[in-house]
Amino acid sequence: MSGRPLRAVLFDLDGTLVDSAPDLAGAANEMRVARGLPEAAYESLRPVVGTGARGMLGAAFGIAPEHEDFVSMRDEFLNTYEARMTRLTAVFEPIWPLLDELDRRGVPWGIVTNKAERFALPLVAALQLAVRSSVLIGGDTTPHSKPHPAPLLEAARRLEVEPSDCIYVGDDLRDVQAGRAAGMPTAVAAWGYLGLGDAIELWGADHLLQEPMQLLKLPRMA
Template identity: 65%
Template sequence: MTGLREDIRAVLFDLDGTLIDSAPDLAGAGNDMRKARGLPPLPYETFRPMVGAGARGMLGIALQITPEDPDFIALREEFLSRYEARMSQETHVFEAMHPVLATLQAHGVPWGIVTNKAERFTLPLVRTLTLDERAAAIVGGDTTPHSKPHPEPLLEAARRMGIAADACVYVGDDLRDVQAGRAAGMATVAAAWGYLGQGDPIGAWGADHVIESPGELLNLLRLA
């Protein structure tokens, strides 16, 4: 496997589907809404691909609701409240990510988190998972005026780490992650273990590398 550029000095991760598996709690909130309406639960596998689309994606699966529906705003707030109440019940760091983070730390490579998840959810969740103690930067979807695929959240994370954007690699499981990383001048890695959505296949996103498991990142960084 050809590695990343040798001048890469820091790693930024998307959160949901890349660093952590939050799909069980997001799907659970969707099924909680169905239960409240007397509807049977849907299989977890139905929800998982749409996790990257947030509340919009979960409501689309749970209740076949789109943003154009007049009740969408109220239903979105209900979904977010239900999710907030349970967001750390089943969510966990991907098991294969633990040795990756440990290796980065052992080699003095700073890493951070850039997510479209609002700080209202991001900050308590990363504290619960003790990621805040190790991350050099945490940027949520509302930390800056823009969210991905705009590059500003990634650029803000690089500023907080004191590292040039072009010396960072961004790892994510959504097309918007690759678009944001490229726009920020970063190297990009697409995470095939993530949620991936229902759009173009991962190989068509234009990432510098596609990896099947977290450990492959260490090979790209020549740390394995």
């Protein structure tokens, strides 16, 4: 990677900037209760939040996309989530001072998420992030979603910054894969959801952040 100072920071949304697990898990449990089932343990749902409806339905009901009821249940889940997506979701508290410092330094930052614009735009606005973010790329903004590099490349294009001069911070293996494919340095947000796969040390990221303010201590951020 270049030794030049980084000119922009891009963040994943769910599990990196915001804790949306309570509402996503809540939507899955609303569906379970409606079917006469007990609520699933939050601890069993939180790790798969980053995989969206597919992961939530898999954890809550044990069904995969090949299941005959998957499409109808996916649509039900998304509608249920949309109705409650700002009820319990909040920005991770340690994120605020990081964003404040980036703004103070004049470093633009943005959001690249696999969340469809239908959800991402109103959620980011409700959390008071839209007025500060320099770019927002949703899962359907470009023809491809992560781990394809297209969303990250589009964000860099809109920021008028070379991809190698951005850093992408996320909490899922797909975030690291997308960043590497885009030619961006990557950092793993260890406070995030992280999935159920390989240990994060094996993802191949350039940096591992235990807490948000560590980002400012990276050599190219100093």
